[in-house]
Amino acid sequence: MLVTMPSQRQLVGLLASLSIASFFLTAVMHRGAPGFLNFYDGHKASQPETKEPKHPIYKPIPEYVPPPIRDNFPLLSRSSKPLPIPEWNVPQKNLYKKYDLPIAPPLFIGFSRSWPILLQAVVSYITAGWPADQIYVVENTGVQQANTRGQLSLQNPFHLNHTTLKTLGVNIIQTPTLLSFAQLQNFYLSLTYSHNWPYYFWSHMDVLALSYEDGHETTPKYKEEGYKSLYTLALQALQEARNEDPRWGIRFFAYDHLALVNPEAYEDVGGWDTMIPYYITDCDMHSRLGMRNWTMKDAKAGIITDVSTTLDDLAALYRLENVETKFTDPNPPAPEKEDSKKNARGSSGNVRRRDATAGRLPPSTMLGKRERVAVYRGDLEARESDEQREDENLTRFRKLLKTADTMFHYKHGNRGRNTWQTGQRGGEGEPFYYNAAGLAEAIELTTENGKEVYRRKWGHRDCDLRQGAGLNFEDQWIVEKDW
Ligand SMILES: *[C@@H]1O[C@H](CO)[C@@H](O)[C@H](O)[C@H]1NC(C)=O
Ligand SMILES: *[C@@H]1O[C@H](CO)[C@@H](O)[C@H](O)[C@H]1NC(C)=O
Numbered sequence: 001m002l003v004t005m006p007s008q009r010q011l012v013g014l015l016a017s018l019s020i021a022s023f024f025l026t027a028v029m030h031r032g033a034p035g036f037l038n039f040y041d042g043h044k045a046s047q048p049e050t051k052e053p054k055h056p057i058y059k060p061i062p063e064y065v066p067p068p069i070r071d072n073f074p075l076l077s078r079s080s081k082p083l084p085i086p087e088w089n090v091p092q093k094n095l096y097k098k099y100d101l102p103i104a105p106p107l108f109i110g111f112s113r114s115w116p117i118l119l120q121a122v123v124s125y126i127t128a129g130w131p132a133d134q135i136y137v138v139e140n141t142g143v144q145q146a147n148t149r150g151q152l153s154l155q156n157p158f159h160l161n162h163t164t165l166k167t168l169g170v171n172i173i174q175t176p177t178l179l180s181f182a183q184l185q186n187f188y189l190s191l192t193y194s195h196n197w198p199y200y201f202w203s204h205m206d207v208l209a210l211s212y213e214d215g216h217e218t219t220p221k222y223k224e225e226g227y228k229s230l231y232t233l234a235l236q237a238l239q240e241a242r243n244e245d246p247r248w249g250i251r252f253f254a255y256d257h258l259a260l261v262n263p264e265a266y267e268d269v270g271g272w273d274t275m276i277p278y279y280i281t282d283c284d285m286h287s288r289l290g291m292r293n294w295t296m297k298d299a300k301a302g303i304i305t306d307v308s309t310t311l312d313d314l315a316a317l318y319r320l321e322n323v324e325t326k327f328t329d330p331n332p333p334a335p336e337k338e339d340s341k342k343n344a345r346g347s348s349g350n351v352r353r354r355d356a357t358a359g360r361l362p363p364s365t366m367l368g369k370r371e372r373v374a375v376y377r378g379d380l381e382a383r384e385s386d387e388q389r390e391d392e393n394l395t396r397f398r399k400l401l402k403t404a405d406t407m408f409h410y411k412h413g414n415r416g417r418n419t420w421q422t423g424q425r426g427g428e429g430e431p432f433y434y435n436a437a438g439l440a441e442a443i444e445l446t447t448e449n450g451k452e453v454y455r456r457k458w459g460h461r462d463c464d465l466r467q468g469a470g471l472n473f474e475d476q477w478i479v480e481k482d483w
């Protein structure tokens, strides 16, 4: 006889799916987001039924699609070896030894999506003097071997060209699965155990790095005796931290665009809290480091600019003649007039919503609340007012600096800070394909949930856990809310 009662195993499965459903309910209702009911109906509809099959209702197709991504370094694509970098930034062999360092420090640059932006960051570090073989691009895409095999097209958001990176001479490390921001930070920590690395640098991928080639309080100009590139100054900061501060935890360069980490400090506080995956996880981590007396100081090594756009031709960073220093937004906004017309008619709600979603994505720069604009602008003006600096190399350098500044203001002005993350929307049918807008929305939900975890963990809503709320390291999860 056929058993019609659910078996124990099925019951357990049902209970599990109910609790997962209620988890989603809590998360989604918390944000008051629509869509849960659809989800739930879908869930019920999967039960065997005799009625007519249901048909899904599709969201409107966005009428505006950003233009395809372009190769921003065609010269490298045609070459099998890297271009020579500006000679004044070429690092001395084994320079790290001069700074009493037991090993050359690795620089991690995490990549999840937006290849042209990553390539710009990597190339800018190299041309600013960072040895390519000490750079580790950490491929955090979740696409397994697809990029290794060259299976993802340029329009796929997860596209990463291993051949190009190898030509540049940088290393690639792959995460075994797609990690959140906090998980990625702990992955960096795990690398220090497997490689015996006593320190490391990590950089955001949406930056453009330049050395202080026209002089700075930390270094003379590029041709002068004693000039120090970004890399040299980074080594110097590491040496200082090690020699002068037994409790050094982090050194931040240009806000947190580049950071130097002491793994011992991370270990002491138990690493990043992966239950707070994106926004505000930095407040959690850095507060805990401070509570345990690890120092977090600012240091200076170069001009590392937060950008959302890329130079049209990265050859400009090599100071090649006849290369224009211009930039393009890989995800330009929809044409203004059309958009408002459509919205008046109420027919392009989907486009709008997508853009709003993009604007709220977790930033790649986690300390995003600090005010960067004013400081940066002041810095640049001081440079422009100095007049006795005209030679062709400084002229090219200043053009780059000025363009970087414009890119910075573009990112922090009209254009949403994180729109660059949703520029590429292709790749349908390729291995591990994931809808780009869907990913953005899913990360947003995960982010919101992480903020709630933070609030419950500390009983406090804001970043100021120590001075503001008087909390100590031992107070995690055992305090009532203070609002
Ligand atoms: C990667 O770049 C190389 C040139 O450097 C090119 O030949 C190859 O087609 C690119 N791979 C993909 C998957 O686009
Ligand atoms: C941190 O420093 C303060 C003040 O010097 C001291 O009272 C406290 O015990 C230290 N805490 C740790 C974990 O070292």
Ligand SMILES: *[C@@H]1O[C@H](CO)[C@@H](O)[C@H](O)[C@H]1NC(C)=O
Pocket: 086, 087, 223, 391, 392, 393
């Ligand atoms: C600019 O740099 C090049 C090397 O890339 C060098 O040959 C040239 O002399 C430099 N120009 C000046 C004015 O120093």
